[in-house]
Amino acid sequence: MIQDSTFFLPGNRDGVLLIHGLTGTPTEMRIIGKGLNKAGFTVYGMQLAGHCGDENDLRQTTWQDWYQSVEQAADFLSEKVDNVFVAGLSMGALLSLKLAADRPEQIKAVGVYGVTFHYDGWSIPFWAKHFFFLLKWLKKLNLFQKTSFIEQPPYGLKDERIRQQVSESMLSGDSASAGLAGNPLAALAEMQYLVKCVKQQLPQIKAPCLIMHSSHDDIADIKTNAMLVQQKIQGTSKLVKLDESYHLITIDRERRRVINETVIFFNQVLNKPIDAINNLQSDEDIS
Template identity: 75%
Template structure:
């Protein structure tokens, strides 16, 4: 049974939409959400379609369903604020980039946290790196559709204390709290399809992007993922390498750095927007 784990934190007229990763939950964005909200932002941590239930629930959905839920969440947030920002972790970063490409006039800035086009980090087994590219074909042929890739330590976390807490919750079966322990092959196939679409759309992203990625990412190699975003988008970028975290940078050791950089990045854009708005108002009054 799918639970609604999304949450809304009211603040000022600058809003941030937070998007979690594949098989994840809005909880993996909660620390960032609290930090942004404390800085004054209105925050909406949305739940992707099919998530926070079991594997069967997830496999009933496609990347199109996940993206539709992002669009609906953006529409909801836009009714509450003047400026809409979006930030996503892992696959959520891809969905955030697609939203920015599709809505250049609405999205004012993007937080790109550990973007994942390829599962090619140092902890990924060689067979997985080779197989994942064929998952789309396997889905079309209806082969191995009951199979899941079971995550192994370090689970994207360098901090051993946090890792123990998250893994215990994940392995307990409470998917609403920490996500699924396994990545179903059908969902991974949809992730590959999403990655293909977003790669093609990266040059359409003209919105400023804050790109943050671990230099020791166990899930997604920084050079083939974050650097790809940096060199492909057309908007201004700020690139930050985190050296004391693994993949889940929103909850790992440098989570405070993610908050600090995000607050500063979004505030600078919001202040510029306010100055432009004020200048336009002054000109109209002349």
Template identity: 75%
Template sequence: MIQDSSYFLPGNRNGVLLIHGLTGTPNEMRILAKGLHQAGFTVYAMQLAGHCGDEADLCQTTWHDWYTSVQEAAQFLQQHVDCLFVAGLSMGALLALKLAADQPELIKGVGVYGVTFSYDGWSIPFWAKQFFGLLPLLKKFHLFQKTSFIEKPPYGLKDERIRATVAASMFSGDSASAGLAGNPFPALAEMQTLAKQMRRQLPQVTAPCLIMHSGHDDIANINTNARLVEKQVSGATRFVVLDDSYHLITIDRQRREVINQSVAFFENIAQST
């Protein structure tokens, strides 16, 4: 059964919508949410459609459903703020960029954390790097639809203590706390389709973008993912390379750096609007 794990932290008239990643939960944005809130921002960490349940719940949704839930969350937060920012982790960053591309008059800035167009980091097996691009086609023909890609260590985390805690929650079946242990092929296929769509839309992003990515990302290589955003968006960019984290930068060793950079970036824009 799907639980509602989203949370709203009221603050000033500057709001940040936070979007988690594929098979993830709003919990992976909680430390960042608290940091932004302590700096005065109103924060809404939303839950993507189909998430925080089981694999069957997730597989009943498409990327359109995920994006619709983002649009609805933005509408909710818009009622409480005058200046709206959006930030996402991994696939959440793709959805954040899409919202900025589709509603340039609404979104004043974007936080792009560990953005993932391609699963091509150093921990991804060679076969998977080649195979994942075929998933939309396989889904079209209803092939391998009961299969999942099971993550292996380091699970996007360089901090071993946090990694152990997250892994224990993930494999206990508590998907509302730490997300799913497996990535179902149908969901991965939907993400591939979303990534293809977003590649085309990057030039439509006119809002300033804070791009933060690990130089040692185990899931998404910095050069083929974050650098793509830097090169293709039309808005101004600030690019920050993290050297002591893996993929989940919002909860890994440099989570405080993510908070500090985000607060400074969003405050600077809010003060100039």
């Protein structure tokens, strides 16, 4: 059964839509959301269609379903604020970029966290790096569609304490708080279709982009993912490399830096003073 894990944190008239990744959950965006809200922003942590349930729930959805839920969330947030920003993690970053391409008049700027066009990080097996392109053909032929690619340590996390907490929740089947332990091949195939679409739309993006990526990302190499965005978009960009995190930068060791950089970047887009950054207190206040 799919659980509702969305969260809404009211603030000022500047809103941020937060989008989690494939097989993920809004929980992986909650710390960032609390930090942004503490800096004054209204925050909506949305839930992608088919997520926070079991693998079968996810298999029944397409990338168009995921994107439709993003559009609906953006419409919801826009009713409550004057300015809309969007930020996403991994596949959520892809969806954020597509929203910016499709809605240039609505989206003020984009937070691009650990964007994933290619599964080519150091922890990805050799066969997977070179044969992911076959997933679309397997789906067309309806082969191995009940098979899943099982997550392996370090699960996108450099912080060992957080890694243990997340892996225990994930492996226990608590998908609403930690996401699924396996990536269904059918969902990975859908993501390949999304990747193709977003790549084509990158030159259309005029919104400023804050691109944050680990230089040691275990899932998506910074050169073929983050730098691709920086090279292709029309809008201005800032690339921030993180050295003490792996893929899940929104909950790993440098999560506070992700918050700080985002607050500064979004406020600069609005030509607002950066006083809000000084309101952030200890890590416990946003965890």
